[in-house]
Amino acid sequence: MAATALGAASVLGYLDARLRLSSDLRVVFGATKAKVKLDRAQKQDKNSLWYLFEDAAKQRKGADCLVCEGRTLSWDEVYNRAHQLANWMLEQGLQRGETIAIFLQNKPAYPILWLACLAIDVIPAFINYNLTDKGLTHCISVAKPRLVVFDADLAAPIADIASDLANAHSDLRFVRWVDEFYSGSPGEKSISLPDEVSAKEVVLTEAELSRCSASRVPDERRNGITWHSTCMLIYTSGTTGLPKAAIVLHSRCRGAAQFWTTVNRFGPDTRIYTPMPLYHSTASVLAICTAWNSQSTVIIGRKFSASTFWRDVKASDATVVQYVGEVLRYLLAVPPSPEDKKHRVRLAYGNGCRPDVWEKFRDRFGVPVISEFFASSEGNGSLINYNGNTYGAGAVGTHGALLRLLMKDKMVILRTDPVTEEPARGKDGLCIRAENNEPGELVTQIVVETGYENFAGYHDNPSATAKKVLRDVVKKGDVYFRTGDLLRRDADGLWYFADRLGDTFRWKSENVATTDVAEALGQVVGEANVYGVLVPGYDGRAGCAAIPKSAGTVDFATLSAHVDKTLPRYAQPLFVRLVESLEQTGTLKQTKVALRNEGVDPAQVSDPVYWLDPSSRQYKPFGVAEWEALKAGKIKL
Structure with missing residues (x-):
């Protein structure tokens, strides 16, 4: 009998490994559970994302909700502060469906302000706090907000554009947010707004907010919200132009929160550390919002720092960490330490983990599972690869037979x-x-x-x-x-x-994927951004790799031999540009547009440029003489 059971278990294990049924069933279960909860909310007229948080707050009460730089807020505290802020916003005359712009750094106030908006059915526009000048003006103007709530530490970029915004939007007002994270002294205004808009500015401090009513905003303020109602605006990264404001629906947030809770095994004991920017959906939806569903704790990192990442993780007792873009590569670039595995992290989840980084990260830091996903703020679908072994490492999603x-x-x-x-x-x-x-x-x-x-x-x-x-x-x-x-x-x-569609380029009648080339180069250089450049006399684009100073000294002899061994001729970068640093989005994803537009013309590029000399197949300095020879057709690439 025991032998029969053991044999059956062995067969089932083999079939599961081959067909990945358990993985598929967890995804199906997550999606089904999300649909059931959405249907229930629809019947109860509780489609607002607010109710996801409120239900958790009622159950968790004094448990840790938000942690930031050693400060801890319980679910009760966050609930009360959200209502105080919601009632303050009602006093400002905000109507249902109107918009406010949030221009804050990472801090507990960010999700609390979002919750206040949810409580009164006001739409927040999450503005990238790295923006300045035209980009900042564009993002705020697109949202057509009634209020711009800006961090006191971000007053300078707001002061630069406040007059233009006020002239274009006559009813716009500015709210200077001052809290315990403010770098200045209490009551101090480091940067003042221009005189002509000073009358439109309100300073909101924690002391003033504490005097506001914490009474619950009635359900009537949220009645009638549907699956298709806008929850917030989240902006695209703007890698190919000015950012676009993606409309994110209540149903999309609620569905994603339940799905991610299920597939990543989140619960009340989960402590998620995210230093990723809260204006982006990875942190706001897949950490903050998902934690409302799973009743988990979120530890908010003020800013990503490779040197302090694990110290913060350990100090906050995090069990899950979040990443985007090149974060895991930067963590590997920090010199090894005996402290590398002294933590309780069971899972790292995010998007952008390159295949050449995957196993190195897991082995060095002892994180058993990487949960890589593919999704976008405005998109309507996602992929996930919850991966605890070497099979499928590097994949952004996995679909078994089902x-x-x-x-x-x-x-x-x-x-x-x-x-x-x-x-x-x-x-x-x-x-x-x-x-x-x-x-x-x-x-x-x-x-x-x-x-x-x-x-x-x-x-x-x-x-x-x-x-x-x-x-x-x-x-x-x-x-x-x-x-x-x-x-x-x-x-x-x-x-x-x-x-990315548009990043792939064609050379010698072949398509070259920049990610494949960057992965190959990553075996011998710390980091490289690969793109295609125009060269005179040739159709298509030749490959170029920008390598930052932070990657260390480049051994061009080793690099020449490596590209010859690992890449087909058409995919080998014909040019290498040594740059001070690589331009990135706020979520640490590389941008290529400026590099691609500058090309390798010595008249346009002051950085050192090397080329794969056709006669020696070695990387050598590239300058005016070589460029002119190319233009004259004297050199064949």
């Missing part, structure tokens, strides 16, 4: 021309699916009725919204969201990020 069946027409990779950026179509006018391991644009089916599968578009930007919609994909009349990302899926159902 999910491949269920998601066949939900998430589709299309054969795409990387130059025209248009999908290929067959004689029937429908799009052509990419083959296994063929990079193509991922599109996700739009289902308007569900809300969380809908693409709500960009606020006050119909043309940008229209560009993200693709029709007649699998069958006539269907509608899909264009992610703008190139992915590939192998025969086993593992999904891998290939490139």
Whole structure:
């Protein structure tokens, strides 16, 4: 009997490993549970994200809700402060559906201000606190806010644009937020707004807020919110132009919170450390909002620092850490320490972990599971790879036999021309699916009725919204969201990020994925940003790698041999540019636009540039003489 049971267990284990049924079932369970909770909220007229937090606060009460730099706020404290702020906002005359702009650094006030907005059905626009001048003016203006709530420590960039904003928006007012995290002295104004707008400024301190009523805002203020109601505005990274304000729905937030709770095994004992910017959906939705659903504690890092990351994790007793972009690579760049594994972290989750970093991070820091995902603020679909072993390391998602069946027409990779950026179509006018391991644009089916599968578009930007919609994909009349990302899926159902559409370039009639080249270079240099540049006399773009000073001294002999060994000729970077630093978004993702536009013309670039000399196949200095020889057609690349 025991032998039979053991044999059955062995067979089941083998089938699960082969078909990944348990992984698929957890995803299905997470999605189903999210749908059930959404349906229940719909019937109760409690679609607002507010109720997710309120239910948790009533249960957790004195437990830790938010932690930041040693300061701890219980669920009760956050609940009361949110109501005080909500009542203050009501006194300012804010109406349902109006917008405020939040320009704060990472601190507990950020989610509390968001909660106050939820309590009174006001829409917050999360503004990147790194913005200045035209970019900042654009993002605030797009939202058409009644109030701009700005951090007292961020007064300088607001002061620079306040007059222009006030002239363009006559009813706009400015709220200077002063709390215990303010670097100045209490009552001190480090930077004043221009005289002509000073009458429109209000200074809000914690002392003043404490005098406001903490009475609960009645449900009537939130009645009638639907799955399609706007919860907040979150801006795109702006890597290809000015940021766009993505409309994020209540149903999308609630669905994501439940799904992430299930697949990442979050609960009341989970303590999530995130130093990622709260203006971005990774931290705001997938940490803060998800914690409201899972009743977990969030430790807010004021700013990412590779040198203090693990110290903060240990001090706050975090069990989960969050990352975006190149964060894990930067952590590996810090010299090893005996303290590297002295923590309780069981899981690192986020997006942007490169395959060459994956196992190095897990081995060095002793984090057993990496949960890499693929998603976007405005998108209507996601992938996840909850990974505790070497199989599938580096993948952004995994679909076993069950999910491949269920998601066949939900998430589709299309054969795409990387130059025209248009999908290929067959004689029937429908799009052509990419083959296994063929990079193509991922599109996700739009289902308007569900809300969380809908693409709500960009606020006050119909043309940008229209560009993200693709029709007649699998069958006539269907509608899909264009992610703008190139992915590939192998025969086993593992999904891998290939490139941003527009970053892939063509050289020698071949398509070159910048991520593949960067991964190869990462084996011998600390960091590289790969892109294509125009060269005179040639079609397409030649590969160029920008390497920052922080990557250390480049051994060009080793680099020459490495690219020759690991990359096909057409993918080898013909140029290397040594830069002071790499430009990044606020979420530590590399940007390529400025580098690509500057190219390698010595008249435009003052940084040292090297080229893969065609005669020696070695990287050598590249200057005016070589550039002129290229222009004259004397050199063949």
